[in-house]
Amino acid sequence: MTFQRPLAYILIVLIAATLLVAGCTMQATGSSPKAAADAARAQADTAFTAGNYHAAETLYALAQENYTAAGDTTDALSARDRGFVSVRMTIEFPYNKSAMAQAIADAYPAVPADRRAGWLNGSMIATMQSDGETWYYADNVGNMRYHNLDLMQNMTAAMNQTPLYDPLTHYAFAAVNATSGPYGGPVAWEGTEVLSVPRDQLPANGTLRLWFPQPIETGSQTNVTILSVEPAQYVKSETGTGADLGLAYLEIPLADVNGSFLNVTATFRFVQHDQRFVIDPAKVQPYNTTSPEYLKYTASGKNIVVTPAMKAKAQEIVGNETNPYLEAQKIYWYIMDTLPYSHAPHIWLDASGTPESVYVLDTGIGDCGSQSMYFAALCRSLGIPARSVGGYQLVPGSAGTHFWAEYYLEGYGWVPVDVTAAETADWSYNATADQRHQFKAYYFGGLDPYRYIIQKDVDIPLTPDPGNAVLFKMVVQSPKVVCDTCPDDVDLILQQYYTTTVNRA
Incomplete structure (x- = not known):
């Protein structure tokens, strides 16, 4: 069984990445790039604090560009990361109310309009506020089926099966x-995880830091063996199978990546019990x-x-x-x-x-x-x-x-x-x-x-500590990625190039 990120997730991430890097470069007449950067950064911080995340995103990108022009790499990195956070605040909420209503109507044309309107105005629809507007969660569309069991049961009846x-x-x-x-009968599993990133998606230089997930020993999961992590020369540490969170940590000099793809792989096996x-x-x-x-x-x-x-x-x-x-x-x-x-x-x-x-x-x-x-x-x-x-x-x-x-x-x-x-x-x-x-x-x-x-639990710290890097640290079902020379939010974007395959041995 092979797992990849859903296509809708990938498209949203790519759209957000495009927005982040598409900001125009501006500089106030007669001002230095550093002064323009400081002004944009202050405006961005104010916008973010006020809940104007779309505006903050553009202003942080502007600050980043001007700090880079001024040769201030430290502040450029800080502005880039704040821009990443601004994007993450809105990335899952692409719809205004009318677009959300249309998306729901398109997905459920047989449902009466008054019932759909009740969904849209009900308490179980996810929204957020940005730039004075209400924005609607993309997965509200699919959630309507989970919230209305008649729709779900109609779907499973049409499939003639109920998944799971x-x-x-x-x-x-x-x-x-x-x-x-x-603990019941043992079931043996073998797994392979692959991160295969096109070389042209990465900068020429810098270091890509990767935290690669691995299986751990628990009461029900036993006989865990990590068979390989490649390229082995870039593996700096592994937590081992007895840890609360299984990780292999790699540091990859991007100047060393000469092929068409950067490939990182791991293989493992374990036994699971009911x-x-x-x-x-x-x-x-x-x-x-x-x-x-x-x-x-x-x-x-x-x-x-x-x-x-x-x-x-x-x-x-x-x-x-x-x-x-x-x-x-x-x-x-x-x-x-x-x-x-x-x-x-x-x-x-x-x-x-x-x-x-x-x-x-x-x-x-x-x-x-x-x-x-x-x-x-x-x-x-x-x-x-x-x-x-x-x-x-x-x-x-x-x-x-x-x-x-x-x-x-x-x-x-x-x-x-x-x-x-x-x-x-x-x-x-x-x-x-x-x-x-x-x-x-x-x-x-x-x-x-x-x-x-x-x-074994959420919010277990990564090893080694990534510091203040912008990461989705709570869960590690896919690699965590940090790259200070990358212009885009690689921790999100590179997930589209990651697959996990686990089959019965």
């Missing part, structure tokens, strides 16, 4: 063996609240946050319950029953500093990453250690990037939870109510072996 749900019923409906332990935790609430032991791991996974983080509002929501959900297993179970079913799956604007969330779990708390929608971080945040708010695990799901026909959650119970260990996989039961056009419930119940404590794990 159909192949996963083999595990969800299997008989439970309470004496066999939580999981089935059978838990007796009465046997859950008290937490050691002074242990480093307990403190780590109950603390507030960048995206899994513990705030008064999050604590209040968690308490509202669990009521008087105090058993951590039963509390986590209530949280799971709350998310399952009240928060529909929905693609989220992750680039904007990261650039704006909005925590993913807060986004779900505020909007009531989210995708696998957002939902898993929300689950973890609610658990942490109650003193239950929890985290959001990332990598890929490998289900045939539906493989792709994925996140799910785990919470910790003394006496049992890290217990898996996958709200998003469970929700696919509602997409089925022919599942019975009992089958839907059984399928959902499985993913509270059960997990299929179609998984490739790269990180």
Whole structure:
């Protein structure tokens, strides 16, 4: 199974990159390039602070050009990076209201106009403000199907299958063996990842810094072996398979790249197990609240946050319950029953500093990453250690990037939870109510072996530290890229040249 970034994502990134580098070069009459650059930078900072991100983007590009003309490489790099952030604030929101309405009408012509209007003006449509206008998230179009199960079930009926749900019923409906332990039969996997960038997309000189994802050892993912990372001469460090985040770090001198492509590859193998935790609430032991791991996974983080509002929501959900297993179970079913799956604007969330779990708390929608971080945040708010695990799901026909959650119970260990996989039961056009419930119940404590794990939690720092570079650091399902001599946002743009292939061995 080979995974690539969706075409729509690539096109948006390329459009944004074009906008970033297409700014005109200007200089005030009689002023030096340095003075013009300082003026443009000040105006850009003011525009950004005021929420005028499109204007800020153009002004930062102007400042960058004038700093470069003045020979001020440090300030030119700073202005370039601020321009990258400005682009990331708007990149996922290409539509104004009328264009959004037209896109929805084009996608759902059979839906009555008044119903479509309700979607557009409803609370579950993602927007942001820039330059005095409301801008609409590109994936709002597809999200309408997730928010309206009649449309989703009509689609799966036309396909005569339900992706994810159909192949996963083999595990969800299997008989439970309470004496066999939580980890089931092994499934061996082999993987290859390739970054193949056309040489003409890169500058002649400078250094390309790459953080390449790799599998790690976990309770369910074992026998991990990194077979190769090439070009080996540029590998500066590897975290090893026992780390919380699997990485190979490379530094590539661009002057050394003489062919038509820059090719970076890695190969690996691992064994994954299905999981089935059978838990007796009465046997859950008290937490050691002074242990480093307990403190780590109950603390507030960048995206899994513990705030008064999050604590209040968690308490509202669990009521008087105090058993951590039963509390986590209530949280799971709350998310399952009240928060529909929905693609989220992750680039904007990261650039704006909005925590993913807060986004779900505020909007009531989210995708696998957002939902898993929300689950973890609610658990942490109650003193239950929890985290959001990332990598890929490998289900045939539906493989792709994925996140799910785990919470910790003394006496049992890290217990898996996958709200998003469970929700696919509602997409089925022919599942019975009992089958839907059984399928959902499985993913509270059960997990299929179609998984490739790269990180044990979100927001694990990259090794080595990239400093202040503009990166989408939260997840590492594809390479993180830094290049100080590149004029464009290569961390986003180069994703179109990256593929991951993982097949059963």
